Amino acid sequence: MVGSALSAEWRGLIKSAGQELFWRRGELLLREGETADRVLLLQQGLVKVTAVSATGFTSLLALRGPGELLGELSSLDGGPRFATATAMGEVAGVAVPAPRFTALMETHGGLALAVLRSVAVRLRESDVGRADLGALPTVARTALVLARLSRSYGTPVPDAADGVARRLTINQQELAGAVGASRESVVRVLRVLTEHRLIAVSRGQVVVSDPALLARWPGAEP
Known part of the structure; x- marks a missing residue:
């Protein structure tokens, strides 16, 4: 399990509040620029997160796997999605409407802290990665x-x-x-x-x- 994956306790809580969905290879889970109406918890498979620059170059921002969240930041701040998430094979996940996800974090302080830690890990890995590779x-x-x-x-x-x-x-x-x-x-x-x-x-x-x-x-x- 990667560092930004949630614990079994919080995965279970999120799963109980959402709907299980499935995607085939190449299908979009989230699209760049769309309204952030839901948060996804990945259960199976691998997803690539990409963004297109003004010049048309597509950058692979990250890969995400089981136990990790997608779309939580945009759902929290209400802004449009900044990246596209695409299934790299057979993918299963749980979709939770954004308002319900926010309510879960308001009710369960431990979940909110876990999500914050997950975001912090991703930001740290991203910053260190760019510094190393530059x-x-x-x-x-x-x-x-x-x-x-x-x-x-x-x-x-x-x-x-x-x-x-x-x-x-x-x-x-x-x-x-x-x-x-x-x-x-x-x-x-x-x-x-x-x-x-x-x-x-x-x-x-x-x-x-x-x-x-x-x-x-x-x-x-x-």
Whole structure:
């Protein structure tokens, strides 16, 4: 479970107040710019959070998995959604109307504190991530992003001899958005990392042989 996931107690409370929904790969859970009318608690699957800049470049802001919330900030401040959330596979979650979610936090101070902590973790990770990656060359940024995402959201590879390999569902364009580089540059880096047997690339997936080792790729370790 990642650092911004809620505890079982608070997940149960939110689930009891909402409606279970399902999405197929490619379907939108939330859309950038729309009115924030609900909060989603993810139960199964992986979701990508993206935003489009004024120049048309799509950035991958984050991945979210089971136990994490989507849309809570916009629902609390009443502003439009600042990002789009898209299912990366079969996804299950619970939708809670924004007013009901706010009422839950007003009634349960522990839940409000847990949500605040979740937001704080995300902001800290985002700030640290940008600071770490800002001055690195593309090859190092790509290695570090892959290492971090695979550790947080990758799934174990059953036939891996050492048990540390992780399979990450992400395509080349999404990875380029997370790295902040062109798709062509990232593709070249993936070839280099593949040649060194640090990763294996297939359609829509990257297998990271050893996330810790990849994070220590020359120049990648902050």
